[in-house]
Amino acid sequence: MSFFKKGRNVFLICCLLFAAGVHAAELKLEAPENGAAAELRLSAERKFLENDVLRSETPEWMDSEMKRFAAYVQEYETEMAQAKQEGRPPKEMRDPAVRFMFFANNEWAKALMEEYKEERKTFRPFRWRVSGNVSDVTVWFSETKDFAKTLREPVPQNEDGVPETCILPTGLRLGTKYFWKVTARDESGKEIVSEIREFTTNSEGPRVLYSPLVMNFRDIGGGRNADGRKVRQGLVYRGAALWLPEETRLVRGSLDAEYRYFFQEVLGLRTEFDLRGEGEAQRRFELGEIPLEKYGVLRSCYPLHGYFPELDRNQEYLREIFHRLASDPEVYPMYFHCAGGADRTGMLGVLLDGVIGRDDQTIRDHYEFTSFCGHARYRFSRLAAEMFRKFEAYAPGEPIRVQVVRYLESIGVPREEIEAVRSAFLEEE
Known part of the structure; x- marks a missing residue:
């Protein structure tokens, strides 16, 4: 074989290998780190449970609201009695709805609720990286490394029809050690599988x-x-x-x-x-x-x-x-x-x-x-x-x-x- 033919063949082989490398799909887990603790609770929820304001005696502002409600009750009962005596329907009276006052009047609570809403949109603690075009992406969780019994989490697609690369699982239990992996199919229909990692969920x-x-x-x-x-x-x-x-x-x-x-x-x-x-x-x-x-x-x-x-x-x-x-x-x-x-x-x-x-x-x-x-x-x-x-x-x-x-x-x-x-x-x- 001539030098030129050999060179051409080597070039073609290199091109094929390069093309295969470019188009080969791969899944790589990113977070949580292997063996790490996985926090499944939003930070706003943790702040809510840890805040001393919610663990104290009835606050002063609530005392005043309760007095306001007591005055309403007395006025309401008086109106009901008078209406019955006069043979007419009672006037419509507005309940001050004291039960919502904390979240209406407390700036800390209102800010926390807004923080929760924003965090809820983006909180996706399980993430992975994808190279190449893939479909049918699924995240698998199991309490055993052989994945004999699994919990699967289908991965949704974004507005462009591309599978997301992060999720917030819905079915994991507290205080439990899990193994997880991601599977998908490449353009040829072949299944590709990520590495396996382990983590432990928060117990509270x-x-x-x-x-x-x-x-x-x-x-x-x-x-x-x-x-x-x-x-x-x-x-x-x-x-x-x-x-x-x-x-x-x-x-x-x-x-x-x-x-x-x-x-x-x-x-x-x-x-x-x-x-x-x-x-x-x-x-x-x-x-x-x-x-x-x-x-x-x-x-x-x-x-x-x-x-x-x-x-x-x-x-x-x-x-x-x-x-x-x-x-x-x-x-x-x-x-x-x-x-x-x-x-x-x-x-x-x-x-x-x-x-x-x-x-x-x-x-x-x-x-x-x-x-x-x-x-x-x-x-x-x-x-x-x-x-x-x-x-x-x-x-x-x-x-x-x-x-x-x-x-x-x-x-x-x-x-x-x-x-x-x-x-x-x-x-x-």
């Missing part, structure tokens, strides 16, 4: 599932109770109804696949406890709310009235709820909600936290955490303070967990059912 609760599909979605489990016992995760979830604004649905199109993946594959939900009245729920379904029954979840309706544990109706439904939680293992995993996951859901959340045996601070923190979802709730607000005072009447001076158990016993929930629910939530160590 609450466990928030940052799904864009459901508002105010949290796990009742996670962390430890006041006795130091670990609280089982993945058993009971709380949140809002499956309602998205019409403009969101129009932009995103059908959400069936995403909902089915989240509720069936990630959570494995079996039952739904809807705390709304049947009429309220049906009206929302007619307006576009998505029924969980569509995804194989068995729905039960327990129409509670938030903040009023003394109501006969509430007591009847609470007896039914705790009986099912205590006697039917097939009820788990369960999801309970009202409309926004704040008031009715908040009251049942306090009761469950009390039965689990959490300390007072954690119970109140979990109640207030709803504030991050646009439903400002504050432990010293009128309705919340009244609810906690009603529980306190059953065991004055005792922790909330004791007060809650005494309350449940007083309305007819058997002690053995309370213990059964507690046992279901607490891990053996």
Whole structure:
């Protein structure tokens, strides 16, 4: 072979190798570092839970608001009596809505909520780098290095149809060691796989599932109770109804696949406890709310009235709820909600936290955490303070967990059912 032919062949081979190198797709994990701790909570949420203002006695500004509300109540009762005496309908009077005052008047709280909104848009702690054109990008998590049992996170595309290179996982548990990797397909359809890394999630609760599909979605489990016992995760979830604004649905199109993946594959939900009245729920379904029954979840309706544990109706439904939680293992995993996951859901959340045996601070923190979802709730607000005072009447001076158990016993929930629910939530160590 002539020198020129040899040179030409070498040149062609080099060109082919270069072209192959240019077009070869590759995935490289970037964050978190291998073996590092992975923080899944937003910094705004940490600040909220650590702030001493929220752990103090009733602040002075709230005292003045409560006095203002007391004056309103007196005026309202006087008007009701006069209207009845004169045989006329009462005048419309505006409730000063003291329960929202902290977030309306406190500059620190308002700034924190704005920080949360901005951080929520960009918080994507798992990142990787892509070279070449790829499709079908999926992130895989597993508690074992062989990925025998996995949690998959499909990766969305940006506005240009290119797969994103970062995610905020929705299903990871607190205080758990995971292995993770990214897979994709190159232009030829061949699967490419990144290296495998390991990390450990933060152990402090609450466990928030940052799904864009459901508002105010949290796990009742996670962390430890006041006795130091670990609280089982993945058993009971709380949140809002499956309602998205019409403009969101129009932009995103059908959400069936995403909902089915989240509720069936990630959570494995079996039952739904809807705390709304049947009429309220049906009206929302007619307006576009998505029924969980569509995804194989068995729905039960327990129409509670938030903040009023003394109501006969509430007591009847609470007896039914705790009986099912205590006697039917097939009820788990369960999801309970009202409309926004704040008031009715908040009251049942306090009761469950009390039965689990959490300390007072954690119970109140979990109640207030709803504030991050646009439903400002504050432990010293009128309705919340009244609810906690009603529980306190059953065991004055005792922790909330004791007060809650005494309350449940007083309305007819058997002690053995309370213990059964507690046992279901607490891990053996």
